[in-house]
Amino acid sequence: MGMAEALQVLLRATADWLQLEQRRGIHSIVVNEELLRSVAHSGGIHPQAQPVRHSFKEPVTMDSKSPKSRKITIGLETSPEVSPAQNPIRRPASARLDDMEMLSREVLPCQLCPHLAQSRKQVVFGHGNLNAALMFIGEAPGMEEDEQGLPFVGKAGQLLNRMIKAMGLDREDVYIANVLKCRPDTPGQAYGNRKPTPEEMERCNPYLLRQVEIIQPRVIVALGATALQGLFGNPNESITRSRGKWRSFRDIPLMPTYHPSYLLHKESVPDQAMIEKRKVWEDMLSVMEKLDIPISAKQRGYFSQ
Numbered sequence: 555m556g557m558a559e560a561l562q563v564l565l566r567a568t569a570d571w572l573q574l575e576q577r578r579g580i581h582s583i584v585v586n587e588e589l590l591r592s593v594a595h596s597g598g599i600h601p602q603a604q605p606v607r608h609s610f611k612e613p614v615t616m617d618s619k620s621p622k623s624r625k626i627t628i629g630l631e632t633s634p635e636v637s638p639a640q641n642p643i644r645r646p647a648s649a650r651l652d653d654m655e656m657l658s659r660e661v662l663p664c665q666l667c668p669h670l671a672q673s674r675k676q677v678v679f680g681h682g683n684l685n686a687a688l689m690f691i692g693e694a695p696g697m698e699e700d701e702q703g704l705p706f707v708g709k710a711g712q713l714l715n716r717m718i719k720a721m722g723l724d725r726e727d728v729y730i731a732n733v734l735k736c737r738p739d740t741p742g743q744a745y746g747n748r749k750p751t752p753e754e755m756e757r758c759n760p761y762l763l764r765q766v767e768i769i770q771p772r773v774i775v776a777l778g779a780t781a782l783q784g785l786f787g788n789p790n791e792s793i794t795r796s797r798g799k800w801r802s803f804r805d806i807p808l809m810p811t812y813h814p815s816y817l818l819h820k821e822s823v824p825d826q827a828m829i830e831k832r833k834v835w836e837d838m839l840s841v842m843e844k845l846d847i848p849i850s851a852k853q854r855g856y857f858s859q
């Protein structure tokens with residue numbers, strides 16, 4: 555499919571989707587200005603146009619001030635993947651956008667865990683680049699994520715962002731999701747988190763599987779023991795034993811590593827924190843190698859004494 559045709563398909567899909575949103579009472583959408591400008595410049599469709607980023611580079615954020623306010627964040631990029639190698643089993647970008655959109659319609663009103671449906675502010679569906687070669691999978695939303703409807707936006711998320719940057723990538727280059735899409739409730743407590751139960755993870759797992767199937771990342775990073783346990787449906791998975799060793803999840807190479815919260819927790823003992831951070835960085839170097847991302851001497855040298 556040529557660029558013009560692809561753009562037409564994408565615009566048609568976007569128009570259908572916007573109409574649907576309107577019918578659902580969603581009143582405002584924030585989209586990337588660069589995208590709007592490039593579409594306007596190209597007169598909509600222009601074969602000579604600068605490579606159009608079919609992207610909602612900023613999360614497509616739908617915000618309504620009504621009590622039914624909800625945000626959907628999905629991203630689509632047709633800019634090059636983190637590795638030039640294309641994934642041959644991927645569906646076309648517009649089909650993936652449709653699939654993810656359909657999935658989000660199913661997940662956002664989910665009531666499979668009635669206690670979580672009651673306690674959550676919003677479902678944290680997942681966020682990022684549908685073309686991502688790299689997918690990070692965490693545990694469950696915390697308080698900030700529940701507030702914002704986005705994964706990894708609290709302190710642990712800031713550390714994850716720094717890790718992604720250190721790899722020479724941007725948060726918008728990757729896809730981020732959790733094994734549980736709702737913040738685990740903590741009855742009687744305004745603060746604090748709890749680990750998702752195996753039952754909660756089992757109910758939510760089909761959603762994550764479909765996200766993985768849609769994105770078809772070339773590499774998955776499982777952040778922490780709970781992510782590993784949720785993904786493999788095995789409560790006995792140990793992150794200490796598994797960390798740093800390649801696994802396979804649905805034929806996709808998976809690297810288990812420590813959760814950023816664990817690293818933050820270790821910061822009270824700086825020497826220990828450094829040791830654990832170095833291990834995670836080594837895991838990220840393996841991920842970069844797997845993805846054929848060039849590694850500079852400086853990157854190799856982070857954390858070396």
Ligand code: URA
Pocket residue numbers: 692693694695696699704705706707708710711732
């Ligand atoms: N920890 C997680 O595992 N996921 C989030 O989204 C935030 C914190």
